[in-house]
Amino acid sequence: MLVHICCAVDSHYFLEKIQEEFPNEEIIGFFYDPNIHPYNEYRLRYLDVDYSCKKLGIRLIEGPYNLEEWLKKVKGLENEPEKGDRCTVCFDDRLETTVKKAIELGHDKFTSTLLISPKKSQDKLEKIGAELTSKYDCEFIFRDYRSGKGSQEQGLVVKENSLYRQNYCGCLFGLSAQREHQDKVMDEMFNPISNQILPESIESRLELYKKRDDLEEKNIPYKIIKQRFLNYRLMSGITKIDKKIIPSYFLCYSTLNRNSMNGRIEYEKDEIAYLNRDEVKVLSLKSFNEIGNSTYQTVKDLMFNPPTFESELNIRNKVTNNPYGLSTILVVDELIDGKYEIELNALIYEDVKEVII
Numbered sequence: 001m002l003v004h005i006c007c008a009v010d011s012h013y014f015l016e017k018i019q020e021e022f023p024n025e026e027i028i029g030f031f032y033d034p035n036i037h038p039y040n041e042y043r044l045r046y047l048d049v050d051y052s053c054k055k056l057g058i059r060l061i062e063g064p065y066n067l068e069e070w071l072k073k074v075k076g077l078e079n080e081p082e083k084g085d086r087c088t089v090c091f092d093d094r095l096e097t098t099v100k101k102a103i104e105l106g107h108d109k110f111t112s113t114l115l116i117s118p119k120k121s122q123d124k125l126e127k128i129g130a131e132l133t134s135k136y137d138c139e140f141i142f143r144d145y146r147s148g149k150g151s152q153e154q155g156l157v158v159k160e161n162s163l164y165r166q167n168y169c170g171c172l173f174g175l176s177a178q179r180e181h182q183d184k185v186m187d188e189m190f191n192p193i194s195n196q197i198l199p200e201s202i203e204s205r206l207e208l209y210k211k212r213d214d215l216e217e218k219n220i221p222y223k224i225i226k227q228r229f230l231n232y233r234l235m236s237g238i239t240k241i242d243k244k245i246i247p248s249y250f251l252c253y254s255t256l257n258r259n260s261m262n263g264r265i266e267y268e269k270d271e272i273a274y275l276n277r278d279e280v281k282v283l284s285l286k287s288f289n290e291i292g293n294s295t296y297q298t299v300k301d302l303m304f305n306p307p308t309f310e311s312e313l314n315i316r317n318k319v320t321n322n323p324y325g326l327s328t329i330l331v332v333d334e335l336i337d338g339k340y341e342i343e344l345n346a347l348i349y350e351d352v353k354e355v356i357i
Contacts, residue, residue: 002102032063231351
């Protein structure tokens with residue numbers, strides 16, 4: 001039996017039940033989810049499914065990540081609600097690809113872990129499965145493992161196995177509608193030009209669950225817990241001196257009261273300039289290198305190859321004695337005595353992140 005898998009949160013319990021009910025079947029997992037966006041989220045979910053399948057002794061096959069083809073299929077349905085027509089098209093695509101793969105592998109049965117997801121319509125999935133059974137002469141196994149205490153048992157399995165519990169279905173359109181309804185920042189779609197790993201970004205989650213896998217392999221005890229914290233995202237920042245734009249790098253947690261300011265150097269010490277407005281500090285690259293023990297040659301080099309987020313917090317702490325202070329701290333190649341004009345668009349918001357202890 002080939003089992004289409006959408007994510008480990010939905011698949012682990014479902015696969016356990018399938019193994020119990022069909023002990024003589026060769027169960028193979030098929031991860032085919034071109035709807036998942038962005039790509040690092042796709043990689044994270046695949047990593048988690050691979051981890052889950054290894055625990056269950058199930059062979060896993062990865063399907064193609066043909067996002068562009070999927071986008072063409074759902075064109076015009078971008079604003080459909082969850083469980084609407086866009087989801088139907090998505091089900092059609094993933095289940096038909098699954099049944100074709102099942103036949104290719106010589107299987108006579110197929111199913112999908114989408115059946116256990118509380119955000120998916122079982123009626124639609126059962127109907128599509130029946131149509132594909134008739135079309136391809138390969139039996140769709142419909143099972144409702146979420147009724148009764150199924151959802152509760154599934155939740156316990158997720159906790160016991162430290163699985164990644166994602167907070168959106170996977171597709172861009174579902175995510176954007178969900179975040180708009182929640183009035184939350186859609187930070188899943190932030191991709192800084194510096195490639196710096198930001199707090200509670202998909203990239204940071206990917207690193208965390210890679211560490212989980214490593215601890216599991218080494219049989220080292222651990223636990224994943226959640227922590228509330230104040231998150232930060234820099235949208236844009238520009239620095240002008242005497243009306244000329246210069247390369248500048250804004251340290252994390254830099255903010256301005258009105259997103260813009262202009263001022264002059266009021267005091268200078270150890271290659272750090274203190275402007276006369278909005279508590280702005282300006283570091284020369286030389287000072288930044290000394291404080292951060294780095295060897296950047298230019299600010300442009302710093303912009304595209306920054307230190308870690310944690311290193312920036314340490315530098316902020318050394319400058320202001322407060323790692324989470326909100327004063328703007330920017331780095332320039334050299335301090336210039338002139339009129340500084342700064343435009344800064346940044347977001348600060350409450351968030352929750354997972355950490356391993």
